[in-house]
Amino acid sequence: MKSRESFRNSDSFRTLISSLISILIGLLAGAVIIFIVGLTNSSISFSGAVEGIKIVLFGVFSTGRSAGGALSFGFNPVNMGNLFFRAAPLVLTGLSVAVANKTGLFNIGAPGQYLAGTCASLFIALSIPSSRMAPGLIWLLALLGGMLAGALWGSIPGMLKAMLNMNEVIACIMTNWIAANLVTWLFDISKLKNTAEGTKTGYIYKTTYNGVATPKFGLDKIFAGSQINGGIIIAMILCVIMYVVMEKTTFGFQLKACGANRYAAKYAGIKDRRNIILSMAMAGAMAGAAGSLYYLSGNTEFFWSTYQSLPAEGFTGIAVALLAVNNPIGVIFSGIFMSMLNISGMQLTYLTAYNEYITDVIIAVIVYMSAFSLIIRTMLAGRKKNIAGANANAEPGKREQTLPDAREMASSSAAVKEKEA
Amino acid sequence: MPSEYIIEMLHITKVFPGIIANDDITLQLRRGEIHALLGENGAGKSTLMSVLFGLYQPEAGEIRKNGEKVEINDPNDATALGIGMVHQHFKLVDVFTVLDNIILGAETTKLGFVQKKEARKRIEALSEKYGLRVDLDAKVEDITVGMQQRVEILKMLYRNNEILIFDEPTAVLTPQEIDELMQMMKDFAAEGKSILFITHKLNEIMAVSDRVSVLRKGKYIGTVNTRDTNAQELSNMMVGRPVQLQVSKTPAQPGEEVLKVEDLSVASHIHKRNAVNGVSFSVRSGEIVCIAGIDGNGQTELIYGLTGLDKSSGRVTLCGHDISRASISKRGEEMSHIPEDRHKHGLVLDFSLEQNMVLQRFNEPRFQSGGFIKNDAVREYAEGLISKFDVRSGQGPVTRARAMSGGNQQKAIIARELDRDKPLIVAVQPTRGLDVGAIEFIHSELVAERDRGKAILLVSLELEEVMSLSDRILVMYEGEIVGEFLQGQVSAEELGLYMAGAKKQGEAAAE
Known part of the structure; x- marks a missing residue:
């Protein structure tokens, strides 16, 4: 029993260490x-x-410049609050990619699902007059509606994969752009375009226009002056739920079996097709929740003419999941870390002569490094593998499967970064 | 004066982190002899051959050719020294012709153009001389496995290799082809070529080799002259304890019909014809029915159709229920299935051993409540099976299936399937690639299940296994059952003729 515990510890220890090493390398390179x-x-x-x-x-702890012009550091409630506010969607898109990955699917469709969630949530939040329904209830409906829309959007590539054996990456990329155009069109013909503030064009009303906003759970008292709300708490709860579903339930067992070996799952009588669709739907719901929570905050505005670009949060989710080695709890931390880089980037622009693009470069470097975290982990695990290899004396090719996976993800996120740039 | 030995591997030690794969192994190959290398899975045979081929560098020891020390740093060095190898899995380019495959890497060129005419002449002469029938212009993907092996042999001859290594060469051949190969090996030896023959099969060693070297767990056990030993002694040397070579079983006492297959057809995914064409048979409780045949004659597809892994037409009745259209899990309620491919179907390699043990059963109330897996129950169950079936692994129930040896992976599957305790056991090549000790274990378990009244459908490519284990034999050839025999009714040679399609029972009956 003891050896079992120490093995588990060492395995997760390796994972943690490798993620930290890659973050460190990324920051140093930055x-x-x-x-x-x-x-x-x-x-x-x-x-x-x-x-x-x-x-x-240390940008999060920056408190501006002292009277003498030197940088000063300390607890900055605004930065901290914004850090958590911006972390929520990243955590959730990361969770979306991580959940899909655990079931052997690469969900590069998070941006599309994010848009689907955003769209459904905004329509619900702004279309039901708060005079007729309690704003809290509208908010809940909007969140659930956003998750449902994300789930439906995610299940499309899932169905194509399950029924026609179509590669989910290709289907996801296509559904991303379909979502971008569909959303633009839906808002274009809607009555939700912000016309009240005449100086603005291209934006949808804030949900507070209808009195709907995510509850703050008192967090605004701790992080006074920031945009924070309960989104981060909801994101964390969803992470824990996903962790329990994946690791503790028979449902998660089936999903993971399908992901790890579809043929063996089928042999064991598990309905592989159904599970592929459900995996993608679940992943889609998480990305949908990311979009919902970001725009239901009440202090964010959606730029509806989005047909030429995809939301970066969706793609950053890939890096978040990668850095967390697809652990649903790990994405909480890696999502917050990615958000921290964003905040640091803004501080850099405010306080120094550097422009904001340099942060993007640094984020890109860290994304690259996060791909290395899997390689570092493989290196740390290398010793053990060799022993197993010599023992097993079989399938030398198959044992290396984790590595090409990592490379595939690295190159995809690299490609994504290029696209964003 | 030239050395008595053409190749000597002296005191070879190869260490992988945490394990000594080869521990002070000495192998001396005489000129013109057939030298068998015998050992269980993981005994270090492959490592030793990889050292000889320059794929691994040994930590200690040296290799000599004709008494002189040589350095083999990569496979090119090995080829230059005249060492050739027929790998277990052939190294051929499927879409190239036989001729192109043979000359690949050793082409004669003139001004950068390949000179195929000369090559063709030489190869034709070689194949004439040794009776190696090949079609030089056929693509490798279109020819039989037997002919592919002849192509591999021609490759070695074309390169004038004088040291020929055969790695498990008989696994894919019919009895007649095996006889031909044995004769050919003797001819090569008579001409002065030296042969290293890696195998599990003791009767082949007894039939063809001059000397045998035995490895066990990375250690060199000894070298004996074949004529001074016997199969029993060799298997004891290999396993390290007395092994029962013959399956001991009483005559079958068949009971009622458990499985009935009527006019089953399964479409092929490779060609347009049916892979299984209108097959009918039945299996009764308390008997082992074996489907014999050469690989690729529809056995795999038959089992896919039967177990629901693939679509089929026809009627399958199991324990009185029509399961022709039933789902895999429905069929699984009365059927255990030891699958042909343990890595594709049998195990989720990235799951732990305990997770694999409950792959079909996780939904039973015993292992879950309210959709949550009872980890303690799973652990306890897995530990029970592990000790009952002696499944060995690095970390017990939490070992990743991938990290286990092939024999123990197979044992885990067998433990799982037999413990499910279903009236029908479908076992497809349950001993493939396993060593004598593991085979002995699996055979005795299957016989024990039969004696408990189970119906067992066994698919095997090993003639020896078919002859010793089955109570009734069905021979499959090109998707049809061409012969049915009771145990003892047929000789291995005659069975071989049916397997090769040279004989068919329907025709004989018509006489």
Whole structure:
């Protein structure tokens, strides 16, 4: 029994360590880039470059500049609150990708599902007059509606995969763009375009226009002045639920069996087709919830003419899942970390002469590094594998499967980053 | 004075982290002899051959050719030294012709153009000389496994290799083809070529080899002259304990009909014809019915149709219920299935051993309540099966199936399927690739199940297994059953003729 525990510990320990190492490498690489950019830019002095590095590493704790012009650090409730506010959708899209991955599917369709969730939530939240229904109830309907829309959108590639054996990556990419255009068209013909504020074009009303917003659970008291609301708590609850479903239930057992070996699952009498569709639907619901929660906050506006671009949150989800090694609990931390980089990036723009694009570069580096976390883990596990390999004396090719997987994901997220840029 | 030995591997030690795969192994191959290398799975045979081929560098020891030390750093060095190998899984390019495959890597060129005419002449002469019948212009994907093996042999001859390694060469052949191969090996040896013959099959060693070296768990056990030993002694050396080679069983006492198959057809995924064409048979309780045949004659598809893995037409009755259209899980209520491919169907390799043990049963109230898996119950159940069937693994129930040896993976599947305790057991090649000790265990378990009144449908490609284990034999050829025999009614040779399609019972009956 003891050896079992220590084995488990060492396995998850390896996972944690490898993720931390890759984050560290990513941050160091980011610092080097900051430094080089600083040195080649005449408007940034040596001390400016050092300041840049400080902000990249500790930007969340930045409290601006002191009277003497030096950077000051400390607890910054606005930054912290915004950190958690922005983390919620990242955690959920990360969860979406992680859940699909656990069942052997690569959900690159999170952006489309995110849009489907956004669209359904906004329509529900803005179309039911709050004079006729309690705003809290509208909010709940909007959230559930968004999740349902995401689930439906996710189940399309799932069905194509299950019935026609069509590659889910290709189907996901197509449904992403269908979603982008469909959403644009739906809002274009809707009455939800913001016309009250005449200076703005292209935006949908905030949900607060109808009195609907995510409850704050008192978090706004702790992080005064920030955009925070209960979204992050709901995201965490969903992560825990997904963890329990995947690890503790017979349903999760079936889904994982299908993902790990569809043929063996079929042999065991598990309905492989049904499970593929359900996996994608579940993943879609999580991405849908991400979109819902972000726009139901009441202080965000949706730019509806989105047919030329896909929401970055969806793609960042891939990096979040990768960094968490597809662990539903791990995505809470990696999602928050990604959000932290965003906040640091904004601080960098506010406080130094660096422009915001440099943060994107650093995020990209860390995304690359997060792919390495699987490779580092493989290296840490290498010793054990060799022993097993020598024992098993069989299937040397099959044992290497985890690695190409990692590479596949790395190159996809790299491609995604390029697209975003 | 030239050395007595053409190749010597002296005191070879190869260490992988945590395990010594080869521990001070010495193998000396005489010029012109057939030297068998015998050992269980994981005994270190493959590692040793990989060292000889330059795929691994040994930590200690040296290799000599004709008494002189040589360095083999990669397979090219091995080829340059005249070492050739017929791998267990052939290394041929499917879409190339036989001729192209033979000359691949050793082409004669003129100004950068391949000179096929000369090559063709040489190959034709070689195949004439040794009776290696091949169609030089056929594509490899279109020829039989037997002919593919002849192509591999021609490759070695074309390269003038003088040391020929055969890795489990008889697994895919019919009895007649095996005889031909044995004769050919003797001819090569008589010409002065030296042969290393890796096998599990003791009767082949007894028939063809001059000397035998035995490995066990990475250690060198000894080398004996074949004429001074016997199969029993060799298997004891290999396993390290006395092994029962013959399956001991009493005559079958068949009871009522458990499985009835009527006019079953299964479409092929490779060609347009049916892979299984109108097959009818039945299996009664308390008997082992064996489907014999050469690989690829519809046995796999028959089982797929029977177990529901693939669509089929016709009628299948199990324990009185028509299951022709039933789902896999419905069929599984009265049927255990030891699948042909343990990695594709038998196990989820990335799941733990205990998870694999409940692959079909996780939904039973015993292992779940309210949709939540009872981990303790699963653990307890898996530990019970592990000790009952002696399944060995690194970390017990939590070991990943992938990290287990092939023999133990198979044992785990057999433990799971037999413990499900169903009236019908479908076992497809249950001993494939296993060593004598594991085969002995599996055979005795199957016989014990039969004696408990189970109906057993066994599919086997091993003639020896068919002859020793079955109570009734059905021979399949090109998707049809061409012969049915009771145990003892037919000789292995005659069975071979049916398997090769040279004889058919329907015709004989018509006489």
